Amino acid sequence: MTVPLAILGLLEREPSHGYDLKRDYDTFFGRGKPLPFGQVYATLGRLARDGKVIAADAEPGGGPDRKRYVITEQGVSEVETWLAEPVAPEPHLQTVLFVKVVLALMSGRDAENYLDTQRAAHMQRMRELTDLRRTGGMVDALLADHGLFHLEADLRWIELTTARLDQLAKEIKL
Numbered sequence: 001m002t003v004p005l006a007i008l009g010l011l012e013r014e015p016s017h018g019y020d021l022k023r024d025y026d027t028f029f030g031r032g033k034p035l036p037f038g039q040v041y042a043t044l045g046r047l048a049r050d051g052k053v054i055a056a057d058a059e060p061g062g063g064p065d066r067k068r069y070v071i072t073e074q075g076v077s078e079v080e081t082w083l084a085e086p087v088a089p090e091p092h093l094q095t096v097l098f099v100k101v102v103l104a105l106m107s108g109r110d111a112e113n114y115l116d117t118q119r120a121a122h123m124q125r126m127r128e129l130t131d132l133r134r135t136g137g138m139v140d141a142l143l144a145d146h147g148l149f150h151l152e153a154d155l156r157w158i159e160l161t162t163a164r165l166d167q168l169a170k171e172i173k174l
Helices: 003-013 018-028 037-049 073-084 096-106 111-135 138-163 165-172
Strands: 053-059 066-071
Touching: 003 018, 003 037, 003 066, 003 073, 018 037, 018 066, 037 053, 037 066, 066 073, 096 111, 096 138, 096 165, 111 138, 111 165, 138 165
Parallel strands: none
Antiparallel strands: 053 066
């Protein structure tokens, strides 16, 4: 997801301060990777420069004056267009997992050991996501399910690749 479009989408709900946008972004989209304040304000600056948001008059508060940002019609149009476009289907044909397996085989290293290590890492992450799904709210559960489904697909690929390592090694050495 792109940060500028997420911020525009949050602003479409209601005008907000940068602090509130960061909080909402982190709550809904930033699980495990919160948005830095500097990125929020840099993004708002670019969106204002491009005519997608405007900064209303500064409001006095307990600290420095705070600007409330408002989405423009151009910003709303961009969000509508983005939401209507399908996301490119994943995964990419050449993933980091694949590259590591091929390079391990090319260099004579133990690719099966790498795949075993990767499998263990995936299983650990699946346990964490399963716990999050059980203990979190609906947003956490849906995000955890998404991650779990991707990890399950990776695990199936790891099993298939492990079974085909000899064949792959012969093809690579051609």
